[in-house]
Amino acid sequence: MLIKSKLNAPRLLKNSVTRLHLLHDFNAIKLGLITAPAGYGKTSLLSEWANKQDGCAWFSIDKYDNNAQQFANYFIYAMADIEGVHCPATIEMVKQNSDLDLIALFTLFFNESAEQQKPLCIILDDFHHITDTSILQALSFFIKHMPNDWQLLISTRAATALPISNLRIKQQLFELSLDALSFSDQESLLFFESSLNFAMPSTTVLNLNEAVSGWPTALQLVAILSKDAQSFTEYALQIANNEHIYLWDYFDEEVFTHLSEQLQTLLLRIAPLSKINAQMINQLCETDKGDALLAQLSEQSNLIIKLPKEKNWYACNSFLKNFLLHKSKQINVKPLSDTEVATLWLKHQQADEALPFVLRSEDQHLTITLLQQAGWSLFHDGQFNQLQACFNLIRQSIWLHPELVILKAWMLQSHHQHYKVAPFIKQAEKMFIQHQLLLSQEILSELMVIKAQISINQGRINDALTQAKETLLNHASPSARTNIIAQTIIGEAYHCLGQLDLSYQYFQEVILLASEQDMHQNVIWCLYQQAEILQAQSLHQQAEDHLQKAVELIKKHHLESLPLYAFPLHFRVQRAYQAGEFELADQLCEQALEVIKSYDEQWYLYTYTLQAKVALERGNMQQAKQLINEIERLLRNQNYHSDWIAAANYARLKYWRLNNDIAAIEKWLQKAPTPNNAFNHFDQCHNRNLIRAYIKLGKFDEALQIAQANMVDAQQCQLQMEVNRNLILLTSIETKLQKFSNARQHLHQAVESSLYTGLDTCFIRESENLKPIYQELANDPSMIHAVKNKLMKLLSLSGISLNEGPKNPFDSTAVLKITNHSRTPRLVKNIPLTPREWQVLGLIHSGCRNHEIAHNMGVAPTTIKSHIRNVYQKLGLENRKEALQLSEQLIALI
Incomplete structure (x- = not known):
């Protein structure tokens, strides 16, 4: 007896999306194969297509139809239902014969229906249930001999054993696979538009569609479960992560129960594994049929996926994997322990796969094996957190394995934990002696x-x-x-x-x-x-x-997560800072902080230093103060490379100088780094830090001596950037010391050098001290055009007009602050200067010579000499050098 519903196409869902375009190319093709896992809309597509056709037979196949008699019964009756098809003898043969010859049956059918003039199509749904050889051979015969205007359209979850290569070559084969049946973004939007009585943002729908790889069943479940936008969001997340019981039930009913018990057991065993090969199956199942079992799983479309870049390795479909883990707990299948999985992976030289299981197992022996097998691979891949976790597990056992001591030492070094490396190696050497280990030449090296x-x-x-x-x-x-x-x-x-x-x-x-x-x-x-x-x-x-x-x-x-990435970011911050691109410098600093946030706080020093320099350039003293305080704290508690110390000291001194914190500068000088020579950029920086401190304290001779030595070292090593910076500072010092000829020569060299170094901001920071020399340099007729243009650019950037006289730092407001300050020298308080004498002292501080002071004040040079003499007598000064030192001291009080 036949079940009539098996011969009728099922009804379409109300919210189905038309997909007939997928079968557009099936016209005039003999055989169509639609192959995809459960839930990809194969039946819906065939049903929609069948409803549009005249002369279409439908046969819904199940596992009971994998029998020649049963199959023939349904197959012949499906075609006999088509209007115009008359095959009474064929039907009688099916009824009378219990041992059917299907090829003879189909021959009779072809002869009986020879006069059938209309095109005919036969649809076989769920053909994956058919594995009987006699059926497959007979159906192959049927396809070969059926009339040219007949078509056979098959849906299946697994690759069929029908011989199809000849049809493919003759272009008589139409194929659709999972990729074509997965919902496109547009189809997912249309589906939910017809399925929901509330609106969802298109981005939410598209994100869900991407998460489930266009799987229609997953989208349908979300549509069924969702009552409003909030529940849609919740269910979409659960379905996307395969964490909903309805999805598990679907896998159980539509996929798992159709597998053999052997394949079910195998899938439950391999569920915790990220990938599998035949050798692992042999080991897990204690069999030698791993290849055959793997082949059976592969035939089940989309149950396991061949990994493209790893030969002979397969992985479970991600949705299926979560179901299997759930199923294992449901039926109390004992899962593989972390130790068992770790051992399995290590045996197959798959340390990356073993790593999480090794760590969870907390097994010292396995951890040591993993480090010996793949420690350096983890190191070079930057997996330092995992390495540290392994070292935490093996604890004191490390001393028995010198090769692992070496690995850990380089891990500490790569974190730039310099202060930990030396004591660690010292302890290691003691432990090697204690354990009487004989070290190889390799380890000694x-x-x-x-x-x-x-x-x-x-x-x-x-x-x-x-x-x-x-x-x-x-x-x-x-x-x-x-x-x-x-x-x-x-x-x-x-x-x-x-x-x-x-x-x-x-x-x-x-x-x-x-x-x-x-x-x-x-x-x-x-x-x-x-x-x-x-x-x-x-x-x-x-x-x-x-x-x-x-x-x-x-x-x-x-x-990108390693501290190593911070170095190029810092490099670019420094370049942006030198170019005056402070917003870019801030952005790069934020990137650097994001990189180092997971590491020791010592890493923050250099980034804080760069941020402080930028804040000071922008005049953000509040931010600069906070950063300098952090820098001070870090310097007290950590050990740093000389490069970072030099940079940090530069920022500290800049802050103190701007705040006229003479006490802080004097205290710093007591312990400041003083390199014997300066053959690199950081020792050059150390020396310039000393120079700037001495300038601020008015100790120009000391500053000049260091600057000259710094210049010699920089020139010897061809440190062009340092030479340029040193020339600028030399000019500044020589201006203070009234060595104008040397200052003019060095400023000319500095400007010319900047054509190649690109330095601008260094000139701007020293512009007040350089200003007296700019006028003379600008009037130098021997200056080449390029240097002249660069000089004009620097003047513009510094906001200096050559026609503008030097600014008097000792105006009435400044004088009042000085006379009321507790640190003002007694002579200055007791014998007050006249306003004109304060002006003279200010112009001396600005680096003006006597005739320039006379010109600025609009008086005769003899009058200026008298004013200078009065200033010296009142303040107890012997010469201009002492006047400069006192003026620096007084300005620091303003």
Whole structure:
């Protein structure tokens, strides 16, 4: 007896979206195959199409139809229902024969229906239930011999065993797959528009459609469950994450129960795993049929997906995976323990997969195995948090594994936790002796290169150079990690020693070797160092090119979360600051803070320093004060590289100078860094910090002596940016000391040098001190056109007019503050100067010579001499130098 409903196309849902366009190309094609998992609208599409056709037979197949007699019964009756089809003998043959020959049956049918003139289409829905060989062979015969205007349209969840290659070649095969049946964005919008009695933002609908990969069943469930916009949002999230019981029920009824018990058990076993291959199936199921089982799963469309970049590896469909985890708990299937999963992955050399299970298992032995197998891969991929978690698990066991000690030391170094590396290695060496470990030559070389790094951390550059070179002598292979790091340290040492070209060459060699070893962080660090070298040499575009390469590598290898990324960001902040682009500098600082927020607070020092410099340039003293306070706190509690200390001191001194905090400057000078030489940019900065402090205190001779030595070192090492900065400061000091000829020469050199260095803001910051020399320089007929233009630009940026006289710092308001201040010298209070004498002292402070003072005041030079003499007598001064020092002291009180 037949079930009549199996021979009729099911009714369409009220909210169905028309999709007939998907079958547009099926016209005049013999065989159509629609292959997709459950719930992708195969039946709805066929039903919609059938309703538009004349002469269409429908057969809904189930698992009971995988029998020749049963199949033939429904198949023949479906076609017999079509108007104009007469096959009484065929129907009788089906009724009478219990052991049917299907090919003979179909032959009879073709002969009986030979006079059928109209096109005919047969739809077989859910054909994946058919695996019987006799049915497949007979149906193949049927397709081959059916009239040209007949069509067969099949829907299935799995690849069919029908021979179709010949039809494909003859262009008589039409195929639709999951990609075509997934809802497009437009279809999802139309679907919910017809399904909901409330409006949802299109972005919400599109996000859901993307999350479920256009799966119609998931969208239908959200539509059924949602009563308003709030519930839509809640259910959309649950369905997208496969966390709703209705979705699990659907998988259970439509997918899971149709699988064999063996496949069900296998899927439940592999559910916790992110991927699987035949060997793992053999191990999990204690079988040797892994390949066959994997093939069976693969035949079930979309149950497992072949991973494109990993040969012979498969992964569960993400929706199915969550259902399987739920099902395992529901039927009390004992899941694999974290230890079992971790062991499984490690056995297959899949350390990345093993890592989370190893950490959850808290098994020391497994953790050590993982670190030995993949510790350096984790390191080079920047997975420092996971590395630290592993080291936390193995605790004291680390001392039994020198190779892991080396790994942890470099992890600390990569975090720039310099202060931890030296004591850690010292403790390690004690523990090696205690445990009587015999260290290999490889480990000894590794320890030597770490000590070289410690030396460079501590500023012992020559020691670092010696130790790194000794490592190279003891280690023959140029591709070894130890060798690469040793060469990196040699490059850094030469950079610190001012041998820039040699340093650059070492970094270039490291880039080549480290690239071959996939040591991405070393490559990035060397590119950054090269950028600093090129910047110091005023090769700005080349520096930017190197920096861009470093940033591209950081992004390519997803290392944006590492503190390493902060270095190129800081570099660009400094460039923006020098160019006066303070808004950009602030934005880059915020990016840097985002990078370092997960790391030790010591990382904040340099970013705070840069932010403080910008705040001071903008005149935001409140923000600058907060930042300087934080900088002070960090400097008290941490150890830092000389570079960061120099930069922090620059910001502190700038703040103190603007606030006339003489006491703070004097206190700082007592312990200020005083380099023996300045062959690099940070020692140059240390010296300029000293120079600015002495200038503020009126100690111009001391400032001049350091500035001259700084200039010699910068020129020797061809530090072009530092030479330019030093020339500007030299001009400022020489103006104060009335050495106008030297000042004019150095300012001319500074302006000319700035054509290549691009420095502008350094001139602006010293504009008050440079102003007296600008006039003479502007009138110099020997000045070339380019230098003249740059000078005019600097004057404009500084807001200086050459026709404007120097500003008198000692106006009536300033004089009142000075005379009432508790720190004002007694002579100044007891023997008051006249307004004209205050004006003379102010013009002396501005660097004006006698004839310039006379010109500004509109009096004869002899009168000015008299005024100067009176000022000296009243204030107990011997010469102009003492007058300058006193004026600096008084201005600090204003």
